[in-house]
Amino acid sequence: MSLWKKTVYRSVCLALALLVALTVFQRSLTPGEFLQEHPPPTLEPQKTQKLSGHLMNFNSFWKNPKEMAIPTPTTSQGPQFWDVITTNCSANINLTHQAWFRGLEPHFQQFLLYRHCRYFPMLLNHPEKCRGDVYMLVVVKSVITQHDRREVIRQTWGREQEVVGGNRGAVRTLFLLGTASKQEERAHYQQLLAYEDRLYGDILQWDFLDSFFNLTLKEIHFLKWLDTFCHNVPFVFKGDDDVFVNPTNLLEFLADRQPHEDLFVGDVLQHALPIRRKGNKYYIPTALYSKATYPPYAGGGGFLMAGGLARRLYYACDTLELYPIDDVFLGMCLEVLGVRPMAHEGFKTFGISRNRNSRMNKEPCFFRSMLVVHKLLPPELLTMWGLVHGNLTCSRKLQVL
Ligand SMILES: *[C@@H]1O[C@H](CO)[C@@H](O)[C@H](O)[C@H]1NC(C)=O
Ligand SMILES: *[C@@H]1O[C@H](CO)[C@@H](O)[C@H](O)[C@H]1NC(C)=O
Numbered sequence: 001m002s003l004w005k006k007t008v009y010r011s012v013c014l015a016l017a018l019l020v021a022l023t024v025f026q027r028s029l030t031p032g033e034f035l036q037e038h039p040p041p042t043l044e045p046q047k048t049q050k051l052s053g054h055l056m057n058f059n060s061f062w063k064n065p066k067e068m069a070i071p072t073p074t075t076s077q078g079p080q081f082w083d084v085i086t087t088n089c090s091a092n093i094n095l096t097h098q099a100w101f102r103g104l105e106p107h108f109q110q111f112l113l114y115r116h117c118r119y120f121p122m123l124l125n126h127p128e129k130c131r132g133d134v135y136m137l138v139v140v141k142s143v144i145t146q147h148d149r150r151e152v153i154r155q156t157w158g159r160e161q162e163v164v165g166g167n168r169g170a171v172r173t174l175f176l177l178g179t180a181s182k183q184e185e186r187a188h189y190q191q192l193l194a195y196e197d198r199l200y201g202d203i204l205q206w207d208f209l210d211s212f213f214n215l216t217l218k219e220i221h222f223l224k225w226l227d228t229f230c231h232n233v234p235f236v237f238k239g240d241d242d243v244f245v246n247p248t249n250l251l252e253f254l255a256d257r258q259p260h261e262d263l264f265v266g267d268v269l270q271h272a273l274p275i276r277r278k279g280n281k282y283y284i285p286t287a288l289y290s291k292a293t294y295p296p297y298a299g300g301g302g303f304l305m306a307g308g309l310a311r312r313l314y315y316a317c318d319t320l321e322l323y324p325i326d327d328v329f330l331g332m333c334l335e336v337l338g339v340r341p342m343a344h345e346g347f348k349t350f351g352i353s354r355n356r357n358s359r360m361n362k363e364p365c366f367f368r369s370m371l372v373v374h375k376l377l378p379p380e381l382l383t384m385w386g387l388v389h390g391n392l393t394c395s396r397k398l399q400v401l
């Protein structure tokens with residue numbers, strides 16, 4: 001880092017810390033009130049809930065999906081605390097002797113070396129988030145350095161609500177994080193994150209590196225968390241921190257849905273092809289996935305699912321090896337359960353129009369009629385939120401709901 005960059009970085013960190021400290025002071029909160037709850041110690045640090053025989057016989061399952069025994073949320077209650085308290089995971093050096101492995105790009109090698117390390121300890125937890133009558137849990141994938149995105153989401157679509165229309169219970173929001181991917185960022189940002197969490201109490205953090213390939217870890221850690229701490233929430237919205245979400249439309253969409261339905265809805269891709277072009281962010285070598293197409297899956301930018309289905313997904317995912325692309329991996333888990341994700345026009349997570357300059361990208365009337373639209377960064381998101389919730393007159397409401 002150049003000298004001025006360092007100085008800028010330092011002053012930004014300092015300013016942030018000051019701001020946070022000041023706000024804490026103003027709200028006259030004692031930091032102790034916010035200290036995280038430590039999980040009680042356990043004698044079994046590693047995975048204790050192992051699926052026994054539920055999803056084992058795939059052949060007969062494919063022939064007769066109706067007969068498959070799927071663990072139901074009521075029979076699958078494990079411990080009420082995070083049962084992973086140590087990280088003891090060494091690289092699988094076995095692989096390094098194999099020619100196909102040595103031919104892979106370094107980031108795939110790193111993924112494969114640690115692929116068997118499935119669960120990590122929690123650094124920040126909020127089991128209390130699911131207490132009481134929660135109707136929809138909103139969870140947002142975020143990284144430690146993107147504080148500004150979390151801030152704007154809290155002010156806009158992530159704003160919590162105590163009771164939503166029709167006495168349906170609360171909407172609660174949580175951010176899902178790993179640890180800083182760069183060593184030099186870790187110490188500084190971790191402290192800032194702890195402050196942020198004391199202020200807002202809405203961060204779930206696990207002790208794994210926040211990298212692109214580790215997004216699948218984030219997926220399964222969240223599903224395990226939900227299964228452990230959140231038995232009763234009917235619906236879950238999961239999304240990225242750079243999207244526009246219209247909670248009013250989500251709630252309107254959910255109004256005539258039942259929690260026991262196998263609801264999984266989003267921007268669904270059918271027969272998507274694995275990308276074989278090296279250099280692409282989503283490139284996958286055949287050594288890692290040899291089939292011609294992916295199972296149907298919903299773009300990870302934002303999707304809705306029933307809480308009961310999400311808890312069954314945890315067990316389904318547990319039968320599969322990790323796959324480096326998180327939304328495709330979830331599609332694989334859905335396939336294990338025999339559940340087809342449902343496509344909905346209101347989820348635009350793969351872009352609105354191929355034309356970047358399309359007026360649709362800036363049209364508030366369009367955003368007002370949607371459920372999720374990618375991709376809006378903090379200043380644009382604030383502006384669009386203001387427009388959509390202001391005195392907007394649209395000539396004709398787009399029929400998407
Ligand atoms: C980690 O695992 C290795 C091998 O599985 C074992 O020998 C070692 O004692 C473990 N270390 C800790 C701290 O649990
Ligand atoms: C290493 O590979 C051998 C042979 O494939 C296998 O038997 C063994 O269990 C592997 N060890 C680990 C740690 O995966």
Ligand SMILES: *[C@@H]1O[C@H](CO)[C@@H](O)[C@H](O)[C@H]1NC(C)=O
Nearest residue numbers: 110111114208209211213214
């Ligand atoms: C995922 O996180 C673990 C734990 O921090 C780390 O050892 C591993 O290298 C990460 N994997 C990738 C592909 O970044």
Ligand SMILES: *[C@@H]1O[C@H](CO)[C@@H](O)[C@H](O)[C@H]1NC(C)=O
Nearest residue numbers: 386387388389390391392393
């Ligand atoms: C909306 O319009 C009303 C009446 O025309 C006006 O009083 C109000 O200030 C406007 N609100 C916004 C946010 O522009």
